[in-house]
Amino acid sequence: MKRKESKTRIKKSINRLKISFQFLKPIIKGCIMVFIGILLTRIGIGVGRLTTNLIYGTLAFFFLAFSALVVIEILRISEDPSYNSPITKKQAIILFGVMNAIGLCLTVINIIVYYLSILSLVIAISVGVLWLGLGLCAIKREKNDVIIKLITTLAFSVGIIYGATLNVLFIPVYVYFFFLTASFLQLSRENVKILNIGDRNKSPKLKMSSEERVKILKSSLILQLLAIVFLILPVFTNIMNPILYILPLVFGLIIIGLAAILTKKSISNQRDYKKLGFILKIGILVELIAFILAS
Amino acid sequence: MILNHKISQSQNRMKRSKSVRLFFTSLILLVAHIPIASPIELAEQWDYSMISEFDHGIDLFEKFNATSGFRFRQSIYLNNSRFSEGLYAQASRVYAGDDINEETIEESLDSIYNYEDCMDFRINGLLRMLYLNLDTDILSTKIKNKVCDALGKGKYWYTEPSDDTAIFFTENHQILFHTSELLVGQLFPNDTFTNSGMTGNQHVENALPLIERWLDWRGQLGFTEWNSNTYLTEDIAALVNLVDFASDADIVYKAAMILDLIAFGFANNYYKNRYATSMGRCYDDTRVITSRDSISEAAWIMLGLGKHNPCDNSNMAAVALATSENYAPPPILEEIAENASLYFEHKERNSIYLEEGPDYGIKYKGDDLMYWWSMAGPLAPQTIEGSFNLIEKYDIDPWTICGPQFLIDFLKISSFFHGMTLSEYSETLKLLSRGACYETANVYTYRTPYYQLSGAQDHMKGMNGFQEHIWQASLDDSAYVFTNSPGGLSKDFKQFFMGGWKPRATFYKNIGVIQYDRESLPLEGEFIIFLLNAFTNNKPLNHAYFPKLAFDDVKSQNGWTFGAKDDGYIALYSYEPTRWASDYELRVKGFKNVWIVELGSSDEYDSFDDFVSEILDADVNIIPEALGYDVYYNSPSQGKITVSWNAPFYVDKKKIDIGDYHRFYNDFCRQEFGTKITDIRFESKRLELNFNNCTRYYKD
Numbered sequence: 001m002k003r004k005e006s007k008t009r010i011k012k013s014i015n016r017l018k019i020s021f022q023f024l025k026p027i028i029k030g031c032i033m034v035f036i037g038i039l040l041t042r043i044g045i046g047v048g049r050l051t052t053n054l055i056y057g058t059l060a061f062f063f064l065a066f067s068a069l070v071v072i073e074i075l076r077i078s079e080d081p082s083y084n085s086p087i088t089k090k091q092a093i094i095l096f097g098v099m100n101a102i103g104l105c106l107t108v109i110n111i112i113v114y115y116l117s118i119l120s121l122v123i124a125i126s127v128g129v130l131w132l133g134l135g136l137c138a139i140k141r142e143k144n145d146v147i148i149k150l151i152t153t154l155a156f157s158v159g160i161i162y163g164a165t166l167n168v169l170f171i172p173v174y175v176y177f178f179f180l181t182a183s184f185l186q187l188s189r190e191n192v193k194i195l196n197i198g199d200r201n202k203s204p205k206l207k208m209s210s211e212e213r214v215k216i217l218k219s220s221l222i223l224q225l226l227a228i229v230f231l232i233l234p235v236f237t238n239i240m241n242p243i244l245y246i247l248p249l250v251f252g253l254i255i256i257g258l259a260a261i262l263t264k265k266s267i268s269n270q271r272d273y274k275k276l277g278f279i280l281k282i283g284i285l286v287e288l289i290a291f292i293l294a295s
Numbered sequence: 296m297i298l299n300h301k302i303s304q305s306q307n308r309m310k311r312s313k314s315v316r317l318f319f320t321s322l323i324l325l326v327a328h329i330p331i332a333s334p335i336e337l338a339e340q341w342d343y344s345m346i347s348e349f350d351h352g353i354d355l356f357e358k359f360n361a362t363s364g365f366r367f368r369q370s371i372y373l374n375n376s377r378f379s380e381g382l383y384a385q386a387s388r389v390y391a392g393d394d395i396n397e398e399t400i401e402e403s404l405d406s407i408y409n410y411e412d413c414m415d416f417r418i419n420g421l422l423r424m425l426y427l428n429l430d431t432d433i434l435s436t437k438i439k440n441k442v443c444d445a446l447g448k449g450k451y452w453y454t455e456p457s458d459d460t461a462i463f464f465t466e467n468h469q470i471l472f473h474t475s476e477l478l479v480g481q482l483f484p485n486d487t488f489t490n491s492g493m494t495g496n497q498h499v500e501n502a503l504p505l506i507e508r509w510l511d512w513r514g515q516l517g518f519t520e521w522n523s524n525t526y527l528t529e530d531i532a533a534l535v536n537l538v539d540f541a542s543d544a545d546i547v548y549k550a551a552m553i554l555d556l557i558a559f560g561f562a563n564n565y566y567k568n569r570y571a572t573s574m575g576r577c578y579d580d581t582r583v584i585t586s587r588d589s590i591s592e593a594a595w596i597m598l599g600l601g602k603h604n605p606c607d608n609s610n611m612a613a614v615a616l617a618t619s620e621n622y623a624p625p626p627i628l629e630e631i632a633e634n635a636s637l638y639f640e641h642k643e644r645n646s647i648y649l650e651e652g653p654d655y656g657i658k659y660k661g662d663d664l665m666y667w668w669s670m671a672g673p674l675a676p677q678t679i680e681g682s683f684n685l686i687e688k689y690d691i692d693p694w695t696i697c698g699p700q701f702l703i704d705f706l707k708i709s710s711f712f713h714g715m716t717l718s719e720y721s722e723t724l725k726l727l728s729r730g731a732c733y734e735t736a737n738v739y740t741y742r743t744p745y746y747q748l749s750g751a752q753d754h755m756k757g758m759n760g761f762q763e764h765i766w767q768a769s770l771d772d773s774a775y776v777f778t779n780s781p782g783g784l785s786k787d788f789k790q791f792f793m794g795g796w797k798p799r800a801t802f803y804k805n806i807g808v809i810q811y812d813r814e815s816l817p818l819e820g821e822f823i824i825f826l827l828n829a830f831t832n833n834k835p836l837n838h839a840y841f842p843k844l845a846f847d848d849v850k851s852q853n854g855w856t857f858g859a860k861d862d863g864y865i866a867l868y869s870y871e872p873t874r875w876a877s878d879y880e881l882r883v884k885g886f887k888n889v890w891i892v893e894l895g896s897s898d899e900y901d902s903f904d905d906f907v908s909e910i911l912d913a914d915v916n917i918i919p920e921a922l923g924y925d926v927y928y929n930s931p932s933q934g935k936i937t938v939s940w941n942a943p944f945y946v947d948k949k950k951i952d953i954g955d956y957h958r959f960y961n962d963f964c965r966q967e968f969g970t971k972i973t974d975i976r977f978e979s980k981r982l983e984l985n986f987n988n989c990t991r992y993y994k995d
């Protein structure tokens with residue numbers, strides 16, 4: 001009996017950890033993007049400054065990205081009263097404010113103590129305003145799916161811009177290209193995730209119409225093609241390691257190309273969206289490796 | 296019963312295993328005590344016919360006589376050295392006509408037979424002994440045969456066949472090997488050396504241009520291992536050997552002139568018994584909790600600087616000087632040493648930048664690589680490809696040049712994946728590949744009767760080095776302070792106070808500002824640094840050597856640490872918080888920091904407390920930048936100091952010259968860098984060292 005109880009307890013803890021990890025995944029990915037943004041702009045920056053930027057920057061963005069996910073939670077609660085959230089709407093609003101404030105404070109401390117430019121604070125404030133703006137916008141609309149996808153995507157991809165602003169005042173153009181590549185690919189994946197959920201969920205209430213499905217797939221395809229374009233463009237800029245970038249780039253193009261082909265085919269015939277989602281996941285991973293190797 | 300049987304079986308097993316262990320232990324002990332001779336040593340005795348007398352007939356005392364002080368110091372050292380059992384001291388015994396310690400000499404032969412590192416040190420000591428023996432004839436036939444056998448089977452340059460673990464390529468090793476080859480060739484002109492297959496005369500022909508090249512490089516460009524308190528000992532020993540025993544007049548004069556330059560360097564930089572200056576190569580054990588340098592005896596014999604230590608009686612350089620009848624420093628140098636001991640300001644430049652090779656006719660390939668390798672530059676962008684070609688051509692053990700074969704392979708593969716040539720890739724790793732090089736060092740020294748501040752101005756800031764000692768503020772021979780940031784390529788991975796990350800150091804009179812920071816490397820470079828630091832257990836830190844017990848009084852307040860010794864005072868400021876890690880180490884966490892040092896004395900301040908309070912009242916404003924700092928310091932003695940990582944160094948609105956300096960610039964000599972004539976003057980005396988026409992002119 002005791003063994004059964006402890007097994008159950010362990011299972012519950014593992015489940016909780018899994019849920020927490022799922023929640024934290026976009027935040028962790030966002031922090032990785034901050035790290036990449038700092039790496040890409042490190043020329044002429046001392047190791048001392050880089051170290052403090054890595055510590056303060058990733059920590060600050062952690063809280064800023066956390067606040068974005070809190071906004072998503074608020075939207076889910078608003079959209080579906082039966083949604084099973086661990087916190088109330090009021091608590092979520094307070095949590096959003098607190099997380100944002102901590103992120104801003106850490107940014108300010110970093111700027112003051114280490115005499116950084118104010119640009120990173122501008123980005124941090126903008127990010128907070130963006131989450132707030134998108135949240136309010138979504139509450140007015142009936143369906144929040146698009147806004148939620150956008151917030152999830154930006155919580156991940158804006159990290160690279162934030163990281164870059166910690167080092168430099170004038171962000172190199174390839175950083176913007178990487179930001180756009182990451183955004184488009186992530187957004188495409190968010191679309192496919194929704195299709196996956198809609199497909200798996202047999203409830204008539206949540207089942208998607210075929211027109212909706214085709215619309216999402218078409219937008220996914222466009223996003224993948226845009227991601228391909230912006231993945232290639234940095235080769236023509238002054239990235240630090242063009243040759244090392246090209247190796248994963250080629251691999252990434254193959255992966256995303258495959259995903260695009262699969263998406264195109266899915267428009268006419270229903271396909272396994274889980275596979276598509278997985279391929280896009282690999283694509284994002286390869287893209288991150290490419291960004292790192294480019295630095 | 297079964298149990299008893301089992302017990303007795305296991306007891307028997309134990310007894311047997313014990314016997315077996317005893318047997319093997321005895322065998323190992325027996326074998327360990329048997330010196331295993333190398334195959335070269337065991338081969339039959341080298342058949343030789345040594346010359347029976349030697350006198351190059353060159354009189355170096357045409358224009359001046361050695362000072363009586365020099366002769367006196369020679370005799371003191373000699374009389375002390377004769378009683379030493381050390382290897383180099385045996386030459387003193389031979390010179391004095393005393394019996395020698397044959398066992399010491401025999402023990403030294405192993406490294407020669409086995410072609411080990413530092414065999415050239417021993418060869419030079421033994422050659423001195425053999426040449427001196429031509430006059431005194433003290434050595435027994437037995438020991439002479441053994442020594443000559445080792446020399447006849449020796450290896451004198453990397454181009455000769457046979458594997459070795461010798462390092463041929465540092466500046467001091469080069470002259471030691473070339474000198475060995477020349478002198479051994481002269482000693483056995485018609486005999487064939489077993490390893491090279493060359494005769495003595497052929498060895499002489501091979502060595503002469505190499506020696507001449509080395510001497511000309513030193514004469515024109517200074518030492519790459521600048522002011523080394525360790526390796527000047529070896530240089531002096533080799534040079535005195537050349538002065539005494541080389542047949543070629545040009546070599547004799549040039550070697551004497553280089554010795555004069557070394558002595559001049561002592562006069563410029565010595566302070567209260569210590570060579571208290573910046574150095575290209577230095578070891579922790581010669582700077583940390585120690586009051587002697589390896590060259591102390593040589594400096595004392597040559598110019599009377601510092602103190603004699605009777606225990607240092609088998610010093611390679613000192614024995615050579617003490618037993619030399621041909622070399623003495625010109626009297627002007629001893630007078631300068633005495634005159635400059637109170638108030639003195641001196642600037643000098645040693646070595647060149649990597650890009651300057653073509654300006655001085657030094658190429659980046661072939662045999663000219665010996666210049667770059669002597670400055671630890673085999674992996675520099677300009678030389679890396681030539682280096683790898685030479686390593687491959689002569690099958691040189693890469694460990695003796697730049698590290699493991701793995702490193703060479705890694706650099707080749709990595710450069711391929713980066714789509715770069717080796718040179719281009721080396722440039723991306725320049726903090727390491729170029730940082731290791733002993734490029735131009737603009738050394739500034741400022742001296743008063745109470746303190747000396749000496750340092751290399753703005754020397755390769757942010758790069759990583761092996762053994763550099765960048766700066767030092769000295770109040771006496773034990774009470775001195777310097778800073779350092781260990782990690783990376785430090786020599787043998789053991790140095791904690793020498794080498795490491797080089798600062799942007801700027802000095803003017805009694806003030807110094809030393810900033811530590813560095814740019815980041817490509818990811819694989821950072822990974823190499825991470826691995827090196829993990830391997831050596833190095834954490835990112837910078838620290839000051841500040842031996843509390845050597846000072847009369849030590850205080851700390853508001854980021855400042857103060858010390859007083861006799862009438863001299865020192866104040867050391869750290870921007871980052873410090874803590875005492877030991878009685879002599881003031882430690883700061885992290886890569887990045889700025890230190891400010893200011894010296895004072897009872898001449899300028901009423902007391903130490905007065906000095907402390909004035910320094911504490913001074914404004915210090917430091918702003919961290921992306922790289923380095925913006926430093927604003929209002930010194931009570933010099934006025935407003937401003938400097939940053941890249942900007943000029945200003946003192947009281949005056950821009951300070953931090954290089955590139957003349958070869959020498961002080962009250963006694965002003966020589967443009969890169970020229971070949973050193974003209975030293977004091978009162979009516981003049982010493983001119985002309986490397987163009989090989990003349991050593993002296994006027995009294």
